[in-house]
Amino acid sequence: MSRERLVVIGNGMAGVRAVEEVLKADEQRYAITIIGDEPYENYNRILLSPVLAGENTIEDIILNSAEWYAENGIELIKGVAATRIDRVRREVELADGRRVAYDKLIIATGSKPFMLPVPGNDLDGVIGFRDIADVETMLEAARKYDKAVVIGGGLLGLEAANGLMKNGMDVTVVHLMETLMERQLDATAGEMLRKSLEERGMTFVMPAKTTELLGDDKGRVRAVKLEDGREIEADLVVMAAGIVPNVQLAKEAGIHCERGIVVNDYLMTFDPRIHAVGECVQHRGVCYGLVAPLYEQARVLANHLAGSGWMAYEGSVTSTKLKVTGIDLFSAGDFLGGPETEEIVMQDARGGIYKKLVLRDDRLVGAVLYGDTMDGTWYFQLIKDGTDISDIRGKLLFGQAHLGDSGHGEEAAVANLPDEAEICGCNGVCKGEIVAAIKEQGLFTLEDVRAHTKASASCGSCTGLVEALLAHTLGGDYSATPSEKPMCGCTDHTHDQVRAAIVENGLKSIAEVMRFMEWKTPNGCASCRPALNYYLLCAWPGEYVDDRASRFINERAHGNIQKDGTYSVVPRMFGGVTTPDELRAIADVAEKYNAREVKVTGGQRIDLFGITKEDLPKIWADLAKAGMVSGHAYGKALRTVKTCVGSQWCRFGTQDSTGLGIRLEQLTWGSWMPHKFKMGVSGCPRNCAEATIKDFGVVCVDSGYELHVGGNGGIKVRVTDLIAKVETEEEVLGWAGAFIQLYRETAHYLERTAPWIERKGLSWVKEQLEDEQRRKELFERFRHSQKFAQHDPWSELAEKDDPIFRPVAELA
Amino acid sequence: MTDNWVEVAKVADIPPLLARVVKTKHGDIALFHAGDGQIYALDNKCPHQGGPLSEGIVHDCRVACPLHNWVIDLKTGEATGPDEGKTRTYEVKVEDGRVFLKL
Ligand code: SRM
Ligand SMILES: Cc1cc2nc3c(=O)[nH]c(=O)nc-3n(C[C@H](O)[C@H](O)[C@H](O)COP(=O)(O)OP(=O)(O)OC[C@H]3O[C@@H](n4cnc5c(N)ncnc54)[C@H](O)[C@@H]3O)c2cc1C
Ligand code: SF4
Ligand code: FES
Numbered sequence: 001m002s003r004e005r006l007v008v009i010g011n012g013m014a015g016v017r018a019v020e021e022v023l024k025a026d027e028q029r030y031a032i033t034i035i036g037d038e039p040y041e042n043y044n045r046i047l048l049s050p051v052l053a054g055e056n057t058i059e060d061i062i063l064n065s066a067e068w069y070a071e072n073g074i075e076l077i078k079g080v081a082a083t084r085i086d087r088v089r090r091e092v093e094l095a096d097g098r099r100v101a102y103d104k105l106i107i108a109t110g111s112k113p114f115m116l117p118v119p120g121n122d123l124d125g126v127i128g129f130r131d132i133a134d135v136e137t138m139l140e141a142a143r144k145y146d147k148a149v150v151i152g153g154g155l156l157g158l159e160a161a162n163g164l165m166k167n168g169m170d171v172t173v174v175h176l177m178e179t180l181m182e183r184q185l186d187a188t189a190g191e192m193l194r195k196s197l198e199e200r201g202m203t204f205v206m207p208a209k210t211t212e213l214l215g216d217d218k219g220r221v222r223a224v225k226l227e228d229g230r231e232i233e234a235d236l237v238v239m240a241a242g243i244v245p246n247v248q249l250a251k252e253a254g255i256h257c258e259r260g261i262v263v264n265d266y267l268m269t270f271d272p273r274i275h276a277v278g279e280c281v282q283h284r285g286v287c288y289g290l291v292a293p294l295y296e297q298a299r300v301l302a303n304h305l306a307g308s309g310w311m312a313y314e315g316s317v318t319s320t321k322l323k324v325t326g327i328d329l330f331s332a333g334d335f336l337g338g339p340e341t342e343e344i345v346m347q348d349a350r351g352g353i354y355k356k357l358v359l360r361d362d363r364l365v366g367a368v369l370y371g372d373t374m375d376g377t378w379y380f381q382l383i384k385d386g387t388d389i390s391d392i393r394g395k396l397l398f399g400q401a402h403l404g405d406s407g408h409g410e411e412a413a414v415a416n417l418p419d420e421a422e423i424c425g426c427n428g429v430c431k432g433e434i435v436a437a438i439k440e441q442g443l444f445t446l447e448d449v450r451a452h453t454k455a456s457a458s459c460g461s462c463t464g465l466v467e468a469l470l471a472h473t474l475g476g477d478y479s480a481t482p483s484e485k486p487m488c489g490c491t492d493h494t495h496d497q498v499r500a501a502i503v504e505n506g507l508k509s510i511a512e513v514m515r516f517m518e519w520k521t522p523n524g525c526a527s528c529r530p531a532l533n534y535y536l537l538c539a540w541p542g543e544y545v546d547d548r549a550s551r552f553i554n555e556r557a558h559g560n561i562q563k564d565g566t567y568s569v570v571p572r573m574f575g576g577v578t579t580p581d582e583l584r585a586i587a588d589v590a591e592k593y594n595a596r597e598v599k600v601t602g603g604q605r606i607d608l609f610g611i612t613k614e615d616l617p618k619i620w621a622d623l624a625k626a627g628m629v630s631g632h633a634y635g636k637a638l639r640t641v642k643t644c645v646g647s648q649w650c651r652f653g654t655q656d657s658t659g660l661g662i663r664l665e666q667l668t669w670g671s672w673m674p675h676k677f678k679m680g681v682s683g684c685p686r687n688c689a690e691a692t693i694k695d696f697g698v699v700c701v702d703s704g705y706e707l708h709v710g711g712n713g714g715i716k717v718r719v720t721d722l723i724a725k726v727e728t729e730e731e732v733l734g735w736a737g738a739f740i741q742l743y744r745e746t747a748h749y750l751e752r753t754a755p756w757i758e759r760k761g762l763s764w765v766k767e768q769l770e771d772e773q774r775r776k777e778l779f780e781r782f783r784h785s786q787k788f789a790q791h792d793p794w795s796e797l798a799e800k801d802d803p804i805f806r807p808v809a810e811l812a
Numbered sequence: 813m814t815d816n817w818v819e820v821a822k823v824a825d826i827p828p829l830l831a832r833v834v835k836t837k838h839g840d841i842a843l844f845h846a847g848d849g850q851i852y853a854l855d856n857k858c859p860h861q862g863g864p865l866s867e868g869i870v871h872d873c874r875v876a877c878p879l880h881n882w883v884i885d886l887k888t889g890e891a892t893g894p895d896e897g898k899t900r901t902y903e904v905k906v907e908d909g910r911v912f913l914k915l
Binding site: 453529803 | 820825829830832833834835836837843863867868872878881883915
């Protein structure tokens, strides 16, 4: 069968991204041709500004090399414009007379600079700022002439002005409005920006209207004439007064256009064979001029072209960052606000810092930051997610670092780090490498960075830092990973969609989920399979049979794999309490199986290191004989319940914290979770068991028990939130079980309680648990699942004597 | 040189998407039962830092190393993605459910 022919007009950022997404979704389906009138491969238009400023070269910003087109079997017709779309014969006509037939057509022609309709706008030396040719013209002019005028004080105009100034020109910006970047900034921030640009030597004439461009006798521009009669000398005029979607081809072909080419939520035009994507498009009345929304469009479009057809594009919230080195400026969403919004403002004129947050109904809807843009990404995420911020309102303005988190300060930290600072400790990747990869290879997403540099591809603990680096390096075009991102490259579905589908459609095996949800890979990957295995286990306790091939080795072998391929073994010590008999048994196995080290862990129990795989079943059998079970020290499961001595011994103890810890551990051990889960019980507020950095912590007081949740003592320290105060041990157990079940049912795989609570909101968690009926139901579901979980995996495996732990053959 | 085919296992010994190890005097060889149903044999040593590939998660014709998650192509032994390195592979043939290695 011959492939369908997919033709793309426009070899720019949106068109090529759409092709990349199509290839990702279905490599085989189409024979692809891309037509572009620029004589280059696809490059990163955004980075033209740094190229002009001398911070990047053209080679740096090429996104897709000639080899990329060749390797993917794409025919690139470059340097030739498409001149007509023949919808009847389904052919595209080119300027050189060729005709290219299509089955499906994507129009991705972008936009062109808006040239003010004033006399003289066609003189030599009058240009827009859109492509490599424009940059070359500007650099050439900077070598020959002195004076430049930029018309337009928006993002593009200021970046052009900055670049020309860096090339030694005298630059005047003529702007129609009272303040700079009025579409991205409020008046205060606009004024601060103007001041600091003036300090760098830029001249502003505003508000001012251009009425004419005056030329010399050779037909080259010599001055700009304003409405008030003033004339400003200019050897070069850059028009940056807006962009106009390139709709001509579509219009002439009879496709419905307004300001842009009108498309539906599937990026389809009025002709079902013709789609459009990028700046040339008008979707629900909006034309976008930034990259992030175009990439979202490209993904949806590809989903339809690949025949899946369930995604819809619903519009985007955008954010901007000015790419002028040394000026930190960020804005997003509805930053002007209106009658029904409130504002939180911080202004430090001397320190050059201004922050404004716009709120509506306890949600953040817009933000303007000047001088300190550290938290831009975080605010943008809150805006896009529509997170209820009532819990953190008081701290919102001070940024993410003040959310009870004394760990990594994310972007705050990365901005100030030297290039050689190690970001990914697992793979030894430094800041400099990541930044270089982002710039040179045009990376936009966390997945891209992972694939190219390995940073954050292992334990993932540096994910936040890498995202911060992306945000810091790319500015506005970085769309922070939405929390609604697909599970992994094997699917476009999110964690929540998959979990819902499993329950609603009664999917009972990994294969069934993959079939039903149209997985793109035959059997997933090391990232989605363990997640699916957990989701199924959680949804169908007692029914779903664990798939060990989808478990990470630690959980498969019930031991922690060490760097030399041996394992460590940790028997459970309920509540951190042990007996001489247990200790004797541990000492015996340590000797018998040559444990190379015996160590007391940070979780109040004992770790035996250097056990070979073949010995694992035997050591477990021995420990089981002494009455011990696995400590799950390897698993996404209930780990430890740390206790202090409490009222049994301690002169300050108010309750039996040790006994309560043991009961908690007896109730919950064996439970599989989205991530590891730790508890602590302290006998008084001195808190010797560190209960307030545990996933679930109990602090005993005279009148009862304070229950704390969402703590984390790991990579990013987070102190717990108090969720309830109760009077009896029974109530503590009830709350603990219900909390765990809520977490088990709604967290994403590998999401610990701390980020889960921040994502869902403490109020939401409280609401679920305070309702007694609901709490009881959750607890019952937890108890039910525990019936099948509390079998010691060690003795089970030891009994089965599974040959998988032994070599299949030994050759002499 | 003569072909030296050695019988090392039955296909049934290696559960789907898992691996077993053959011990030899030159080190362990891992036998994978891959997503395409075929058996592949590689040195049980990740090109990165020697991690035991047999303990990784197998998907399609690849395995993710358990230590730092490099993904190794079972057909070629080569690391995929940005990583570079190669693990030695061995020819395998299967007859009547019996697995032979060419050594
Ligand atoms: C053995 C132990 C260190 C020790 O000798 O004391 C330990 C050892 C490891 N920790 Fe831990 N952690 C140990 C207590 C802790 C604690 C302290 C505690 O539990 O009170 C913490 C901080 C508290 C917390 O989790 O909130 C801790 C935070 C981490 C983290 C960061 C988790 C986070 O959410 O930020 C990781 C990485 C991860 O899980 O991805 C980690 C991962 C690891 C791993 C599993 C790394 C790995 O994947 O190989 C280490 C396994 C070593 C091995 O082979 O056995 N370990 N780890 C402790 C075992 C306790 C136990 O009895 O089970
Ligand atoms: C200097 C500059 C700085 C920017 N900075 C940012 C930023 O910081 N953040 C951000 O998000 N966005 C920024 N943008 C905007 C961003 O570059 C655009 O949103 C994005 O490039 C639009 O992608 P597109 O594919 O729709 O259009 P383009 O990338 O313009 O691609 C369209 C392509 O189609 C070609 N074409 C048009 N008509 C035809 C035809 N008839 N035949 C063949 N080919 C044709 C064009 O020549 C062009 O190559 C910036 C833009 C510029 C110019
Ligand atoms: S927290 Fe400290 S004081 Fe309180 S019971 Fe424990 S050891 Fe005693
Ligand atoms: S040893 Fe295999 S990834 Fe490091």
